[in-house]
Amino acid sequence: MMKKISKEYEIGDRAIDSLINKLAKMSGSVETERLLREILTTTVKLGRESGDKGDLKLANNTLKELRYSFKIFSPYRAVKKVIIFGSARSKKTSAEYKLAEEFARKLTAKGYMIVTGGGPGVMEAGNKGAKIGTEFALNIRLPFEQKPNPYIDEKDKIINFKYFFTRKLIFIKETDATALFPGGFGTNDEGFEMLTLIQTGKSKPRPIVLMEPKGSTYWKAWKHFINNQLVKNGFIQKEDFNLFRIVKTVDEAIKYIEDFYKVYHSIRYVAGLTVLRLNRKISGKTLKFINQKFKNILTSGEIEASAPTNEEIQNGEYLNLPRLTMNFNLRDYGRLYKMIQVINRD
DSSP, X not given: OOOOXXXXXXXXXXXXXXXXXXXXXXXXXTTTHHHHHHHHHHHHHHHXXXXXXXXXXXXXXXXXXXXXXXXXXXXXXXXXXXXXEOOTTOOTTSHHHHHHHHHHHHHHHTTOEEEEOSSSTHHHHHHHHSOTTOEXXXXXXXXXXXXXXXXXXXGGGEEEESOHHHHHHHHHXXXXXXXXXXXXXXXXXXXXXXXXXXXXXXXXXXXXXXXXXXXXXXXXXXXXXXXXXXXXXXXXXXGGGGGOEEESXXXXXXXXXXXXXXXXXXXXXXXXXXXXXXXXXXXXXXHHHHHHHTGGGEEEEEEEEEOOOHHHHHHTOSTTSOEEEEEEOSSOHHHHHHHHHHHHTO
16 A cells, blocks of 8 residues: 655745745754745745735734744753742732742752743742843733833843733743742733643643742632632542642742652653653652552553653653653643652652
């Protein structure tokens, strides 16, 4: 039986496709040429298929915002970053403002970088506490309230967004941990989206800390609502509580973030396999335990120690790190988080 040849993504006009191919070759490397060709093809298709100027402005602004964000973050990809969410209306004298400032100061002293929304309140506290040169501000252009705070030391690390959705994408894509402080609709929106993306496997596992000063009941009341309405009505599972941790102190938050990456390094999905990359090998005892304890999150087989997969070798992805591979059901991420916690205690 002859192998079916997939149709190229192209315009169908020889002259235009030839120009696109030539431009793609001139603009990128061998590794990126095909993707650049598809981006250019999409651009031409938009011009041919849409007569709506608003559609084109949306696509244009989105691509420009993403392009510029990638440029700013690219030199710092090897450094772990923590995103701080919280109310823009928190006063400088508030307990959550002081908590966020201390959190950023202690984190950046440990080599982390801070990312905030760039505005006042808790965001300002994050930038104020951060060590000079270790923070980013992803500002959103609003007709009120949201102007860049005065504590962003390097202006080239301020990115001004027109759209919330591109800003939120960069929040998640370019950071490794999330800290949520008390806040309004925006804070809850960002927190729920973060949890949704992780719960559905659209974002890689990360530590999420819900931070509040001593005496506050903000997150306790929030969790009570989640339990009484979402869990009890079957909208989420009880295990989804594993996706976050409520903390009262900066030291507790930092410990949770650091412990999350103590042994666990990163995750990769390869040809139906879920690959957990580790900073070091785990003991045979722990491997046996997680196979017994977490068998119900597998579709078949066992959790096994593994060398890098062929795809990882081809891409040169962390080839020195040990792995665990498994046929994860791609559904029980709350249980997967629990398993990561067990691995980190090895």
